[in-house]
Amino acid sequence: MTLIWGGLALGAVYALVAVGYNIVYISSKTFNFAQAQLMMVGAFLAYTALVSWNLTTPVVVLVAAAVVAGVAALEQVVAVNPVRDPHNILVTTLGAAILIDGFVQLQWGSQPLAVPFFAGDDAVTFAGGRVYPVELFLIILAVVVVVALTLLSRRTMTGLALLAMAEDREAAQLRGVNVRLMAFGAFVVAGVLAGTVGVFVGPKTYAISTLGASLALKGFVVLAIGGFGSLPGTLVGGLIVGLAEACAVRYLGSEYAHLTVFLILVAVLLARPSGLFVRVRERVV
Amino acid sequence: MGLLGRIPGWAVPVAIGVLVLLLPQVIGDFSLIRQVQLGLILALIVSGLNLSLGYAGELAIGQAAMYAAGAYTAGLLSLRGHTEILLHLLIAGAVALVVGTVTGIPGLRLGSWSLAMTSFFLVLLIPDVIAVFREQTGGRNGLSGILPPTLFGRPLTPDDYYLVIVVVTGLWFAVMRNIVVSRHGTALRVLKQSPVLAASMGISVFRMKLLAYALGAIPAGLAGALFANLDLYVSPEAFSFSLATTALAASILGGSASVYGALVGAFIMQFGLNQAGGFERYSLLVTGAFLILGGVALTGGLSSLAHTLWRRIAAPATVPERVERVQAPDMPDLRGEKLKVAGVAKAFGGNQALDTVGLIAEPGQVTALIGPNGSGKTTLLNMICGFYRADAGTITLGAKNLEGRAPHAVARSGVARTFQTPNIPPGITVLDAVMSGRFATHSASVLEAVLRLPRYRRVRRDDFAEARRMLDLVGLRHLEASEAVALPLGQRRLLEVARSLVAGPGLLLLDEVASGLDEDEAAGLADVIRKVRDAGGTVVLVEHNFQLVLSLADHIVVLAQGRVIAEGTPDMIERDPRVMSEYLGTVPDDSASPIVLGDLVDDAVGEE
Numbered sequence: 001m002t003l004i005w006g007g008l009a010l011g012a013v014y015a016l017v018a019v020g021y022n023i024v025y026i027s028s029k030t031f032n033f034a035q036a037q038l039m040m041v042g043a044f045l046a047y048t049a050l051v052s053w054n055l056t057t058p059v060v061v062l063v064a065a066a067v068v069a070g071v072a073a074l075e076q077v078v079a080v081n082p083v084r085d086p087h088n089i090l091v092t093t094l095g096a097a098i099l100i101d102g103f104v105q106l107q108w109g110s111q112p113l114a115v116p117f118f119a120g121d122d123a124v125t126f127a128g129g130r131v132y133p134v135e136l137f138l139i140i141l142a143v144v145v146v147v148a149l150t151l152l153s154r155r156t157m158t159g160l161a162l163l164a165m166a167e168d169r170e171a172a173q174l175r176g177v178n179v180r181l182m183a184f185g186a187f188v189v190a191g192v193l194a195g196t197v198g199v200f201v202g203p204k205t206y207a208i209s210t211l212g213a214s215l216a217l218k219g220f221v222v223l224a225i226g227g228f229g230s231l232p233g234t235l236v237g238g239l240i241v242g243l244a245e246a247c248a249v250r251y252l253g254s255e256y257a258h259l260t261v262f263l264i265l266v267a268v269l270l271a272r273p274s275g276l277f278v279r280v281r282e283r284v285v
Numbered sequence: 286m287g288l289l290g291r292i293p294g295w296a297v298p299v300a301i302g303v304l305v306l307l308l309p310q311v312i313g314d315f316s317l318i319r320q321v322q323l324g325l326i327l328a329l330i331v332s333g334l335n336l337s338l339g340y341a342g343e344l345a346i347g348q349a350a351m352y353a354a355g356a357y358t359a360g361l362l363s364l365r366g367h368t369e370i371l372l373h374l375l376i377a378g379a380v381a382l383v384v385g386t387v388t389g390i391p392g393l394r395l396g397s398w399s400l401a402m403t404s405f406f407l408v409l410l411i412p413d414v415i416a417v418f419r420e421q422t423g424g425r426n427g428l429s430g431i432l433p434p435t436l437f438g439r440p441l442t443p444d445d446y447y448l449v450i451v452v453v454t455g456l457w458f459a460v461m462r463n464i465v466v467s468r469h470g471t472a473l474r475v476l477k478q479s480p481v482l483a484a485s486m487g488i489s490v491f492r493m494k495l496l497a498y499a500l501g502a503i504p505a506g507l508a509g510a511l512f513a514n515l516d517l518y519v520s521p522e523a524f525s526f527s528l529a530t531t532a533l534a535a536s537i538l539g540g541s542a543s544v545y546g547a548l549v550g551a552f553i554m555q556f557g558l559n560q561a562g563g564f565e566r567y568s569l570l571v572t573g574a575f576l577i578l579g580g581v582a583l584t585g586g587l588s589s590l591a592h593t594l595w596r597r598i599a600a601p602a603t604v605p606e607r608v609e610r611v612q613a614p615d616m617p618d619l620r621g622e623k624l625k626v627a628g629v630a631k632a633f634g635g636n637q638a639l640d641t642v643g644l645i646a647e648p649g650q651v652t653a654l655i656g657p658n659g660s661g662k663t664t665l666l667n668m669i670c671g672f673y674r675a676d677a678g679t680i681t682l683g684a685k686n687l688e689g690r691a692p693h694a695v696a697r698s699g700v701a702r703t704f705q706t707p708n709i710p711p712g713i714t715v716l717d718a719v720m721s722g723r724f725a726t727h728s729a730s731v732l733e734a735v736l737r738l739p740r741y742r743r744v745r746r747d748d749f750a751e752a753r754r755m756l757d758l759v760g761l762r763h764l765e766a767s768e769a770v771a772l773p774l775g776q777r778r779l780l781e782v783a784r785s786l787v788a789g790p791g792l793l794l795l796d797e798v799a800s801g802l803d804e805d806e807a808a809g810l811a812d813v814i815r816k817v818r819d820a821g822g823t824v825v826l827v828e829h830n831f832q833l834v835l836s837l838a839d840h841i842v843v844l845a846q847g848r849v850i851a852e853g854t855p856d857m858i859e860r861d862p863r864v865m866s867e868y869l870g871t872v873p874d875d876s877a878s879p880i881v882l883g884d885l886v887d888d889a890v891g892e893e
Contacts, residue, residue, distance in 0.1 A: 031398045079577045088580040090344045090401055091537060095576025098530050102569025213526060217409060220402040255416040262406050269391040269399055 001129025009135030011242020012142035016197045017219025018234040020190045026166045027186030030089045034097035036215035042068050042198015043207040047113045057118040065195040072191025105209045115202030134203040150231045221265045302455045325454040328551035329508035331535045333501035339541030341497035342477035346529040347404030348505040351381035353411050353524040355509020360519045363431040370434040373510040381506025385499040408529045412521045427520025434514040457504050462544045467734035471721045478710035487696035487725025534572045537579030621648030621823035622683035622791035629678030638664045640847045651824045653834045656844035662827045671695035699791030707777035709769045718769040719752040722784040755783040775806035792823045799830045
């Protein structure tokens with residue numbers, strides 16, 4: 001059970017990365033390579049604010065959300081908005097990711113930093129296994145975020161406009177949706193999410209400058225399993241990836257963690273390239 | 286001016302190659318020579334990247350993994366006593382090719398992101414895979430004790446080995462150049478421009494992308510073998526993320542869609558980033574900034590800038606003179622086949638786009654498909670081409686069943702088409718664009734193209750001859766050396782017709798081929814279509830220009846709301862009351878003065 005809790009918490013983190021991918025993908029059909037790096041920045045900010053400045057958690061969350069949203073907004077303005085060929089967005093957002101990696105290394109070094117969690121860092125016994133409070137918190141957070149966003153996208157005008165954009169950008173534009181503003185807003189929202197979640201990811205994974213790359217890939221596997229644009233899919237994908245990785249580490253050794261997840265990705269791409277929760281759409285000339 | 290222009294394109298790289306070869310004679314500085322060697326090795330990796338990113342349009346950075354595979358292959362061979370460098374290169378290249386193919390297949394299933402991510406993942410896996418096989422690879426400690434390389438059993442001195450690296454790199458770039466200027470290079474450009482276009486020309490999108498990605502693994506494998514034999518030590522640190530991203534930045538900087546840009550980009554990154562010690566801390570920042578800048582502003586990279594400059598200096602400044610249109614030759618015989626569409630239905634969600642539609646197009650006839658907007662014309666066309674799957678019904682061409690085949694397979698069985706908006710890849714000449722129409726039907730393998738084997742030469746010669754004949758036919762021969770996308774609309778449409786005809790298709794589909802043309806251009810196009818018909822071709826014409834349809838078609842099928850509401854000769858259609866009501870929205874009095882639809886519709890359509 002200890003194993004399952006650890007795996008679920010890991011999967012929750014990956015799912016939250018994938019949710020960030022989805023927010024941007026739904027709004028502008030682009031893929032933001034730097035999403036996990038944004039989350040990493042949140043984790044480092046949490047370290048500095050909690051350990052060096054001794055701020056309280058609610059304040060830290062506000063600071064991290066605001067700063068990371070600013071970084072995301074900057075990324076959108078500099079590296080996404082001016083790109084004409086959509087193919088190049090992959091390259092420019094990858095560039096943004098590398099840039100953030102480099103900045104974090106310069107600022108915080110390459111040693112792992114332990115980020116404290118507000119409810120304590122002592123494992124408790126729960127439902128037949130040892131679990132850290134932060135792990136339970138992450139699992140709940142992932143579920144709450146997915147449910148809330150799903151409801152928002154179905155019930156609010158903004159959410160509906162987003163879905164309309166995802167369906168047909170031009171048609172949405174003709175209906176009076178400000179497509180450019182929405183695309184910008186999606187980056188900001190994804191940034192707020194990344195900053196907030198980063199504060200609680202740090203206590204689980206440590207704040208370390210390689211966190212971005214590893215989270216980015218696992219988050220993508222979650223996305224591939226659940227399907228691009230599917231919010232509930234991220235929870236299922238996170239569950240699968242988190243548990244598989246935890247089992248691989250436990251029973252095969254830590255060097256099999258990435259390999260196992262990679263094999264899952266390959267299997268999913270071969271068997272159901274559009275993911276489990278997205279219907280195959282016919283292509284149009 | 287003319288003198289510079291007459292220097293063949295390959296002369297400059299060859300001269301530079303010779304210079305690099307002689308470099309150690311001039312400079313004795315060991316560390317500089319080493320930087321050159323590492324720069325060349327990096328250039329090999331970047332070149333492989335260019336093939337998939339620049340030519341196939343797929344971002345993939347797995348080359349670092351292929352590089353590692355090549356290096357460990359060479360190292361392990363050496364530890365087992367095989368020090369022959371040619372053997373190392375051969376096996377390392379083959380291993381890299383296998384890794385590239387196996388990892389490319391799942392990655393290419395789901396468009397661009399998934400290849401980018403799976404290839405990214407490969408790089409992350411390198412240390413893990415090395416750790417899993419630590420017995421053989423030495424794990425984190427690296428693989429030491431690699432023996433110095435030999436060539437034909439003779440030990441190589443460091444000076445000799447320098448020559449080996451230069452020659453191998455030079456040979457790869459020659460191979461790369463041969464691929465890029467061959468018909469495969471054109472096919473890759475078509476693919477990058479539009480997968481839909483590629484498929485409708487018979488090019489399998491998946492296989493072509495896989496080909497580019499897998500071929501790009503070979504130079505990375507070679508680079509790995511060269512690297513292992515240079516340092517005689519291999520460790521996981523050499524194959525980190527930063528290598529992958531450095532290679533990507535070099536590719537963008539030099540220009541991904543270029544052959545020699547890889548060398549320029551690799552040398553700038555090698556000398557710029559890895560030279561100054563203090564600079565290294567900022568290397569990630571610089572790489573990241575390069576990628577953003579490159580993606581936003583420098584489309585085409587430095588090589589594109591150089592290319593533009595070179596053309597300014599070297600190209601003769603004269604405008605190609607306008608040749609009087611020679612009497613176009615007669616169309617060679619076309620073996621048109623009978624198209625039979627029966628009972629085809631298609632629904633998109635709740636919208637019944639086509640409802641039991643039937644259509645027969647005979648060889649030697651122009652069959653026109655008309656109908657108001659949204660009547661299902663384009664849907665039907667796309668179904669014949671294989672882009673949509675029918676819910677019910679059959680589509681056959683001659684004896685072949687088309688229904689259920691992939692678009693490229695449909696194209697290969699003889700269906701050629703043009704597009705509402707001409708679809709022509711940038712950066713190629715009119716002649717190349719027409720020749721690309723023969724890529725799938727008259728094939729030669731990559732190996733034959735690289736080595737310029739007889740079959741490749743023969744196919745290429747036929748490509749030229751056929752393409753020129755088609756250009757004569759449509760009257761564009763005098764423009765054969767111009768850039769294809771730069772032509773005005775009317776000529777681009779004629780170019781598309783020539784491209785469709787060049788493979789001798791059994792069925793020619795023309796999608797709103799006259800829209801946007803002036804009267805002269807439309808008349809010229811009509812002449813070409815008549816010639817195709819008289820040569821025995823099967824032509825299906827989707828068109829809004831009613832006068833053109835009336836004057837050109839032998840048989841007209843009218844669609845409305847997904848159903849065939851009338852069919853027959855132009856005379857019959859022109860007087861059909863149901864057609865009139867569909868077009869005009871009213872049922873005309875069928876009394877005294879007979880209304881002829883052509884007169885009315887022509888005005889209505891002109892305002893569209």
